[in-house]
Amino acid sequence: MKPVMSADIVIIGGGVMGTATAYELTKAGLDVILCEMRNLGSGASGRCGGMICHCYGRENNLDRVGERLKLTRYNTEMLKKTQEELDIDYHVRITGLLDVWINEEEAEEGKRLFELEQSQGFVDPNQDIKILDRKETLEVMPTLNPDLVYGSRFRQEDGNLSPYQLCQSLGWGAQKKGAKILTHTKVDKIVIEDNKVCGVETDKGYIACKWVLNAANGWAANFGGETEVITPIREIACVTEPIGPVPPMPFEMQYGGQFAYGGTQTATGNITIGGPAHPREKRVGFYNETIWMDEVRRLGNYMTGIFPKLKDVKMIRSWVGTMGFVPDAQPMIGKSSITEGLLIAAGFVAGISLEFAVARIIKELITLGAVEWDIDMSLYDPGRFRNNKDWAAFKWPYPRDIGISGDYSWAYKQGKADEFKIPYDLTAKR
Numbered sequence: 001m002k003p004v005m006s007a008d009i010v011i012i013g014g015g016v017m018g019t020a021t022a023y024e025l026t027k028a029g030l031d032v033i034l035c036e037m038r039n040l041g042s043g044a045s046g047r048c049g050g051m052i053c054h055c056y057g058r059e060n061n062l063d064r065v066g067e068r069l070k071l072t073r074y075n076t077e078m079l080k081k082t083q084e085e086l087d088i089d090y091h092v093r094i095t096g097l098l099d100v101w102i103n104e105e106e107a108e109e110g111k112r113l114f115e116l117e118q119s120q121g122f123v124d125p126n127q128d129i130k131i132l133d134r135k136e137t138l139e140v141m142p143t144l145n146p147d148l149v150y151g152s153r154f155r156q157e158d159g160n161l162s163p164y165q166l167c168q169s170l171g172w173g174a175q176k177k178g179a180k181i182l183t184h185t186k187v188d189k190i191v192i193e194d195n196k197v198c199g200v201e202t203d204k205g206y207i208a209c210k211w212v213l214n215a216a217n218g219w220a221a222n223f224g225g226e227t228e229v230i231t232p233i234r235e236i237a238c239v240t241e242p243i244g245p246v247p248p249m250p251f252e253m254q255y256g257g258q259f260a261y262g263g264t265q266t267a268t269g270n271i272t273i274g275g276p277a278h279p280r281e282k283r284v285g286f287y288n289e290t291i292w293m294d295e296v297r298r299l300g301n302y303m304t305g306i307f308p309k310l311k312d313v314k315m316i317r318s319w320v321g322t323m324g325f326v327p328d329a330q331p332m333i334g335k336s337s338i339t340e341g342l343l344i345a346a347g348f349v350a351g352i353s354l355e356f357a358v359a360r361i362i363k364e365l366i367t368l369g370a371v372e373w374d375i376d377m378s379l380y381d382p383g384r385f386r387n388n389k390d391w392a393a394f395k396w397p398y399p400r401d402i403g404i405s406g407d408y409s410w411a412y413k414q415g416k417a418d419e420f421k422i423p424y425d426l427t428a429k430r
């Protein structure tokens with residue numbers, strides 16, 4: 001095959017993972033080509049809520065909490081540093097995030113986790129995380145429905161940013177440093193000979209390279225191999241008309257067995273809120289980024305349950321995004337255990353706090369041959385499912401024909417999967 005181009009590395013996917021890695025690798029002197037089948041930020045990255053979440057509100061594996069914090073705290077430093085380096089404001093704001101509990105049971109579980117995290121030195125209650133009672137929670141976020149709030153965990157180091165702008169900025173930064181950013185270029189196949197990567201076939205021709213990074217997230221499974229276990233998940237978001245300033249407080253909560261998040265108010269006064277979406281048809285339906293009227297109505301009902309004060313505020317735009325979910329709710333980051341030269345960074349359900357950490361890992365793997373950063377890479381090893389049949393319990397389509405990713409797996413593990421029912425009336429008028 002005659003190559004139309006060549007590079008050290010081809011990155012598949014122009015979301016936050018692909019663009020951040022392109023930027024960092026180009027700075028490190030590598031010859032980088034990024035292929036994005038649409039435009040930068042067209043996947044989950046440009047459609048997400050932009051919340052910066054250092055740790056999950058409902059993570060019950062403490063090893064994972066400590067490890068995630070190493071990555072996410074580094075990431076936030078890099079987000080701020082790169083914003084200055086590029087001289088572009090992609091709106092990193094450390095506003096705090098409320099993990100809202102709606103009943104005593106949730107509060108007990110949240111407090112137990114908090115005490116464990118504290119005893120292991122992961123969090124400093126004065127700087128990082130605070131437990132708030134009902135009254136304090138409502139003072140911090142007065143738009144919440146008082147009837148729903150029991151208390152909360154105030155994660156002070158969290159916040160939000162403009163995710164579409166982040167992708168565009170990093171892509172532009174990488175291009176300025178010499179990377180080739182090929183938008184509207186679809187990778188059809190990773191070309192492998194003798195278990196070794198030698199290039200990619202795209203709809204614009206063959207590109208020869210030594211390394212390929214699969215950063216296609218929700219689409220990563222289309223390239224086969226270890227990423228086949230990654231399944232696409234649909235999620236929905238909406239934006240309201242501009243309103244007067246409200247505390248720019250991101251939140252997450254379980255309500256009616258579903259997971260809701262959001263709370264980013266943009267500079268123009270609109271609020272972005274996200275919530276549960278559902279597959280329209282089997283498997284392929286998860287790639288369908290079209291939004292349906294019943295979904296808009298359902299999200300509206302759901303959101304006004306949480307924020308009654310937004311009842312008369314109009315929703316002016318809504319959309320769906322697809323992201324990738326790995327059976328154990330941890331992303332895959334690292335070298336393929338099957339194919340030499342193939343790197344994977346996919347399966348992110350809350351990736352906005354991870355792109356620079358991912359870029360650092362990939363950079364170390366390429367330039368140093370191994371990850372020298374003191375992190376437990378086994379948690380993210382792309383090969384971890386190869387000889388592990390447990391993940392079959394999560395196999396398509398059940399239970400992921402329901403909607404929400406990591407939190408759903410949490411409920412599933414606790415035998416609460418059946419509680420994931422839609423509690424709201426689809427036909428009710430707002």
Ligand SMILES: Cc1cc2nc3c(=O)[nH]c(=O)nc-3n(C[C@H](O)[C@H](O)[C@H](O)COP(=O)(O)OP(=O)(O)OC[C@H]3O[C@@H](n4cnc5c(N)ncnc54)[C@H](O)[C@@H]3O)c2cc1C
Pocket residue numbers: 012013014015016017018035036037038039040041042043044045046047048049050051052053185186187188215216217218219234235236237261274320321322323345346347348349350351352353
């Ligand atoms: C509605 C919604 C809200 C969310 N809210 C948050 C949040 O508040 N905070 C948070 O941390 N996370 C959030 N997420 C998750 C977050 O968006 C993802 O974890 C993150 O954006 C993943 O980035 P990525 O670069 O891996 O994937 P993506 O941004 O999806 O990038 C993958 C890219 O690959 C491209 N691609 C696919 N196949 C090919 C191919 N064959 N050739 C070339 N290109 C290809 C796609 O077009 C896409 O642009 C949300 C997601 C959604 C959908």
